[in-house]
Amino acid sequence: xxxxxxxxxxxxxxxxxxxxxxxxxxxxxxxxxxxxxxxxxxxxxxxxxxxxxxxxxxxxxxxxxxxxxxxxxxxxxxxxxxxxxxxxxxxxxxxxxxxxxxxxxxxxxxxxxxxxxxxxxxxxxxxxxxxxxxxxxxxxxxxxxxxxxxxxxxxxxxxxxxxxxxxxxxxxxxxxxxxxxxxxxxxxxxxxxxxxxxxxxxxxxxxxxxxxxxxxxxxxxxxxxxxxxxxxxxxxxxxxxxxxx
Amino acid sequence: xxxxxxxxxxxxxxxxxxxxxxxxxxxxxxxxxxxxxxxxxxxxxxxxxxxxxxxxxxxxxxxxxxxxxxxxxxxxxxxxxxxxxxxxxxxxxxxxxxxxxxxxxxxxxxxxxxxxxxxxxxxxxxxxxxxxxxxxxxxxxxxxxxxxxxxxxxxxxxxxxxxxxxxxxxxxxxxxxxxxxxxxxxxxxxxxxxxxxxxxxxxxxxxxxxxxxxxx
Numbered sequence: 001x002x003x004x005x006x007x008x009x010x011x012x013x014x015x016x017x018x019x020x021x022x023x024x025x026x027x028x029x030x031x032x033x034x035x036x037x038x039x040x041x042x043x044x045x046x047x048x049x050x051x052x053x054x055x056x057x058x059x060x061x062x063x064x065x066x067x068x069x070x071x072x073x074x075x076x077x078x079x080x081x082x083x084x085x086x087x088x089x090x091x092x093x094x095x096x097x098x099x100x101x102x103x104x105x106x107x108x109x110x111x112x113x114x115x116x117x118x119x120x121x122x123x124x125x126x127x128x129x130x131x132x133x134x135x136x137x138x139x140x141x142x143x144x145x146x147x148x149x150x151x152x153x154x155x156x157x158x159x160x161x162x163x164x165x166x167x168x169x170x171x172x173x174x175x176x177x178x179x180x181x182x183x184x185x186x187x188x189x190x191x192x193x194x195x196x197x198x199x200x201x202x203x204x205x206x207x208x209x210x211x212x213x214x215x216x217x218x219x220x221x222x223x224x225x226x227x228x229x230x231x232x233x234x235x236x237x238x239x240x241x242x243x244x245x
Numbered sequence: 246x247x248x249x250x251x252x253x254x255x256x257x258x259x260x261x262x263x264x265x266x267x268x269x270x271x272x273x274x275x276x277x278x279x280x281x282x283x284x285x286x287x288x289x290x291x292x293x294x295x296x297x298x299x300x301x302x303x304x305x306x307x308x309x310x311x312x313x314x315x316x317x318x319x320x321x322x323x324x325x326x327x328x329x330x331x332x333x334x335x336x337x338x339x340x341x342x343x344x345x346x347x348x349x350x351x352x353x354x355x356x357x358x359x360x361x362x363x364x365x366x367x368x369x370x371x372x373x374x375x376x377x378x379x380x381x382x383x384x385x386x387x388x389x390x391x392x393x394x395x396x397x398x399x400x401x402x403x404x405x406x407x408x409x410x411x412x413x414x415x416x417x418x419x420x421x422x423x424x425x426x427x428x429x430x431x432x433x434x435x436x437x438x439x440x441x442x443x444x445x446x447x448x449x450x451x452x453x454x455x456x457x458x459x460x461x
Contacts, residue, residue: 075370
């Protein structure tokens with residue numbers, strides 16, 4: 001698998017990036033040191049009003065966490081990507097982002113003048129910067145994924161951040177089922193209470209995915225996902241191909 | 246936490262019945278109180294709030310639950326905006342638990358959840374889109390339709406990370422009441438969903454009441 005990557009890079013902790021990927025792309029995120037968090041949002045670049053919808057993703061699959069077998073849905077009933085491998089086991093999509101204020105309250109703010117690119121960037125501002133590159137703004141941000149971060153819920157509804165969840169070397173593979181604009185940041189999870197601002201690097205590796213087989217695990221993990229794939233197939237059948245052509 | 250209200254319906258300055266499958270949109274002034282009544286029981290009220298002076302600053306489910314440290318809403322919950330402002334606070338609640346994880350139903354999510362051929366069934370997002378189109382002076386559209394509150398809906402999260410759709414805890418005449426902490430736009434879809442127990446498979450009317458309040 002490793003030899004097939006056509007591009008590989010490292011995003012240091014507290015940074016942001018974005019890219020357009022075609023359908024059929026496999027994106028591997030690796031938590032290099034353990035304890036990383038990757039905030040991520042998805043849009044259809046042909047019509048950015050179609051965007052990742054966390055509530056639909058969760059209720060379609062009767063899940064609160066994201067892991068292998070789950071599909072990430074747009075608000076138009078289509079699948080941006082499928083989680084085809086996951087050694088971490090639990091990823092959050094209901095806690096949103098750190099903000100300039102929350103970072104300053106938890107850890108002393110580090111100014112750009114003194115710390116330069118090791119300043120204390122926050123997830124919300126990071127998304128605004130990347131969104132702006134595509135004509136998107138505050139009204140376009142939605143509930144994001146926080147890869148590698150586990151937040152569970154007690155019977156009375158209390159939310160618990162698991163600071164021991166992120167293991168060094170853990171990875172998650174996202175197979176894109178349609179052309180997708182991906183916004184990402186590596187800023188700390190908003191519930192991370194570490195003593196120091198966690199600055200955790202993430203490896204990003206891109207390759208070509210194997211075609212989706214009839215017995216594909218994600219497609220068949222729930223009857224809802226068979227219908228999600230059917231919706232995405234219809235989009236392609238109508239001419240919205242995304243294999244980079 | 247359950248808490249009844251002292252406000253008397255006869256003193257309300259506004260009363261409106263949202264028919265099954267219909268919507269309501271209006272502006273509340275800071276200090277006003279709005280009560281949503283589940284008239285016949287087990288009826289989901291899919292609700293969005295916007296800062297009336299800056300609609301990009303709107304209700305944020307993720308910020309609200311994270312800051313209160315609990316995924317369920319009830320009396321005492323401060324409804325936060327994307328910028329971290331308090332839009333409103335729940336000041337009375339006879340049900341005890343409301344959902345803000347499940348979002349609103351839409352034609353497209355119905356095709357995934359139930360059947361591809363259910364794409365023409367009425368949905369909350371249809372009501373929302375119609376509301377914004379018929380009130381286009383507000384300058385809002387689809388990008389403003391984000392993660393809402395489902396008053397009177399019961400969506401328990403299990404400790405192992407599952408999400409379940411349970412029978413509602415609500416019943417006839419149950420209500421939830423909020424105090425506007427700033428001037429806010431309120432948009433409610435009276436949920437038309439026929440495919441799951443959120444409306445007990447039988448959409449029924451909601452009533453909205455508004456009282457003038459103290460401006461603190």
